Amino acid sequence: MNCRKSLGNVMPLNVLLRAAQEGVYAVGSFSPRCTPLIRPILRAAKKAGAPVVVQISQRELERYGVSLAAFAERFYTYLVEDDVEVPAVLHLDHTKDFHLIAAAIECGFTSVMIDASEFPLAENAARTSKVVAYAHPRGVSVEAELGRIGSTDSIETEHQRELLTDPEEAQWFAAATQVDALAVSVGTAHGAYMGRKPEIDYERIKQIRTLTPVPLVLHGGSGVPQEMIRAAVALPGGGISKVNFATDLELAFLAAVGRTERLTERECRELSPAVLDRGLRAVEIVVEEKIVHYLGSAGRGRMLLIDTDLGGNACEA
């Protein structure tokens, strides 16, 4: 498999997160799930002038019937076809399988998440360090998870029960593994918040932040009110630098195409062009709204491109 591409604005995640920390905003990390939905994410980022992360997880690849190579190929093709020049990251979300991580890097992913959060601390750190040792020499960033982020459905991870991140463990873990980003469990959950109110433990984020400078990631951003996300991003002393959104995009897409059950890659491609287009427009509106009103990342892409040495492209390795 050789689908590696090279584009100047495709960067490793750490470059985007460093700028986000300095600028006190967060980068949106969006899950298209099916490949046609990659396009409206990139278009929204272009329109807003925002840095953007496009991601897919191991379970999403399986459930939606998408291949790594096809996902990467579509991402790079849409960037070129639509002249998207904002800083962009192709990110492998929650993955347990080292071989899948290696394959993603080969395909041109510039960031990967190793999710070993189900294991005890030392084992999580060992598995994460192994991925860091593999990814960093290839110019690829690594995200890990500490604590367990709960889930109301099992598409991203199967954790039903959450376990909040311990700040002192986060300090040790970040130093021991040298990860570029740490997903913390601070009250949000994957999936729709059916009958439950989203919560964010701001004190916990502040405690983690005082102990370690590693950029922090909030998973389960869908359904979390705008004010709560803005507050988590703008905490005194630094807050969340990356927020993941999946369910909100999928719900908007399904509503616009008049369906209630999730569509696989094949089913999505079987929609008539007019219906698919309605769905894609709905996704673009959601992504733009998150960028402008939740994350504060609008207009930040240009600045980042000026500040960045574009020679840092992972795909040239």
Ligand SMILES: [Zn+2]
């Ligand atoms: Zn997640």
